[in-house]
Amino acid sequence: MAKSILLINGPNLNLLGTREPDVYGSTTLEQVEEQAKKQAESLNASLETIQSNWEGKIIDRIHEARGKVDVIVINPGAFTHTSVAIRDALLGVEIPFIEIHISNVHKREAFRHHSYLSDKAEAVLVGLGTFGYTCAIEHAVKNIKPAKKAQ
Numbered sequence: 193m194a195k196s197i198l199l200i201n202g203p204n205l206n207l208l209g210t211r212e213p214d215v216y217g218s219t220t221l222e223q224v225e226e227q228a229k230k231q232a233e234s235l236n237a238s239l240e241t242i243q244s245n246w247e248g249k250i251i252d253r254i255h256e257a258r259g260k261v262d263v264i265v266i267n268p269g270a271f272t273h274t275s276v277a278i279r280d281a282l283l284g285v286e287i288p289f290i291e292i293h294i295s296n297v298h299k300r301e302a303f304r305h306h307s308y309l310s311d312k313a314e315a316v317l318v319g320l321g322t323f324g325y326t327c328a329i330e331h332a333v334k335n336i337k338p339a340k341k342a343q
């Protein structure tokens with residue numbers, strides 16, 4: 193059965209490519225999503241993407257994934273460091289997830305060192321640039337036990 197992956201990008205990641213390129217690189221979000229879709233296809237998996245600057249929209253999309261998505265790959269952006277609500281949504285839908293950050297958050301400001309998600313993530317990838325998305329999707333498809341699907 194083909195695995196279904198949901199790729200979620202949080203606030204300001206729509207600016208990828210032009211936003212602090214020394215930190216986040218020059219690859220655009222469109223390029224990241226296009227590459228992810230091609231990679232998933234090559235692995236016989238399906239992949240949907242969402243980017244939102246709104247916490248509630250991310251939460252609603254996580255709820256919609258319940259019973260349909262096998263693994264979530266999420267870069268919550270700044271919500272990583274603030275959002276109990278996104279943590280609760282991920283735990284509530286019981287979908288395994290991989291947390292990814294383009295930058296090495298542990299090498300940056302102290303407020304970026306804490307994540308509300310990491311202790312519940314199947315894996316956490318930081319500092320790999322946008323290559324982290326490639327790693328996360330490969331890992332999600334090949335190694336993460338899928339969520340229980342709706343009967």
Ligand SMILES: O=C(O)[C@@H]1C=C(O)[C@@H](O)[C@H](O)C1
Binds near residue numbers: 296
């Ligand atoms: O490295 C990243 O992808 C993360 C992206 C952001 O937008 C920041 O708020 C996080 O602190 C780091």
